[in-house]
Amino acid sequence: MIAVGVGASRGCPAAELAALVDAGLHAAGVRGADVRVLASADVKAREPAVLALAAARGWPLRTFAAGALAAVDVPTPSATVARHVGTPSVAEASALLAVAPAELLVAKQRSAHATCAIARGATGRPPASRDDSISYGEIHSSLDAPDGLDAPDGLDAPTVTGPSAIVYAxxxxxKGCGACLMTCPERALRPSPAWFDGPPLLTLVDLCTGCGECLEVCPADAFVALAPEEAPWPA
Ligand code: SF4
Ligand code: SF4
Structure with missing residues (x-):
C-alpha cells in the first residue's frame, strides 16, 4: 500500500505539485495506479493544489492534525515548517501515518512551493483521519508544550507564505491564564517548550490571521503586533 504525502505553500501551482509527486513516484519505482492515499496536514485540506491532485488522480485525501504529525519520527524535520503549521514534518509524517506501520520509499523532496514523500505500508485499508488536536482545556490548565515542539532543528523547509502581514505574539x-488559547479562532497559539527562554506562548504564523481577538481577551495586555518573521520562536 503506497501513500503520497504532500505539503504545499498557500497558492502553490497545481502543476508544480503534480510534477513533484510524479518525480517522487518515479524515484520510488511506483505507478500512480498503486497509490492508495494522498496525505497531508489538516491545514492543507483545502489547498487548491492538493485538492486538484487528489481529484485528477482519483486518490482519496487523508489529512491529519498537527499534533498527530508531530509525533511521527521522520528523517528530515524542519523548524520552519513547525513554526508555520505546528509540526516539523508534513509530507513525510503524513505519508507514514496514512499507511502505518510504514517505511519511507522516498524521503522529502522539495520544489519552490511544495514537498512530497512516498511511503509503503502494510496491506489493508488506510486509517481514517484522527483528531489529535490539542485540547484547549489541557493547555489552559497546564501550559505544557505539545509533542514535537522541541524536535525540529533548523533543517530544510519549503517556502511557506503566511496569510497575514501582521501577526500577534x-x-x-x-501571566499564563490561557484565555487567548481558548479564544483564538485559528488555534494559532501554542505553549512554548519548557526549555525555551522566551515568551510562554508561541504563534504559528501561517495560521494567525491577525484578527486581534487574543489581544482583546488578554488581561495582561501581553500581545504585540509583529511581522511574521519577527514572531519569537525557539532557535
Ligand atoms: S491575532 Fe487572531 S488568529 Fe492570530 S493568534 Fe491572535 S486570536 Fe489567533
Ligand atoms: S497572553 Fe494574555 S490571555 Fe494569553 S495566556 Fe498570557 S496572560 Fe492569558
Missing part, C-alpha cells in the same frame, strides 16, 4: 508579560 505574546510577550513575557503573559
Amino acid at each position: 505574546a510577550t513575557a508579560d503573559c
Whole structure:
C-alpha cells in the first residue's frame, strides 16, 4: 500500500505539485495506479493544489492534525515548517501515518512551493483521519508544550507564505491564564517548550490571521503586533 504525502505553500501551482509527486513516484519505482492515499496536514485540506491532485488522480485525501504529525519520527524535520503549521514534518509524517506501520520509499523532496514523500505500508485499508488536536482545556490548565515542539532543528523547509502581514505574539508579560488559547479562532497559539527562554506562548504564523481577538481577551495586555518573521520562536 503506497501513500503520497504532500505539503504545499498557500497558492502553490497545481502543476508544480503534480510534477513533484510524479518525480517522487518515479524515484520510488511506483505507478500512480498503486497509490492508495494522498496525505497531508489538516491545514492543507483545502489547498487548491492538493485538492486538484487528489481529484485528477482519483486518490482519496487523508489529512491529519498537527499534533498527530508531530509525533511521527521522520528523517528530515524542519523548524520552519513547525513554526508555520505546528509540526516539523508534513509530507513525510503524513505519508507514514496514512499507511502505518510504514517505511519511507522516498524521503522529502522539495520544489519552490511544495514537498512530497512516498511511503509503503502494510496491506489493508488506510486509517481514517484522527483528531489529535490539542485540547484547549489541557493547555489552559497546564501550559505544557505539545509533542514535537522541541524536535525540529533548523533543517530544510519549503517556502511557506503566511496569510497575514501582521501577526500577534505574546510577550513575557503573559501571566499564563490561557484565555487567548481558548479564544483564538485559528488555534494559532501554542505553549512554548519548557526549555525555551522566551515568551510562554508561541504563534504559528501561517495560521494567525491577525484578527486581534487574543489581544482583546488578554488581561495582561501581553500581545504585540509583529511581522511574521519577527514572531519569537525557539532557535
Ligand atoms: S490571555 Fe494574555 S496572560 Fe492569558 S495566556 Fe494569553 S497572553 Fe498570557
Ligand atoms: S491575532 Fe487572531 S488568529 Fe492570530 S493568534 Fe491572535 S486570536 Fe489567533
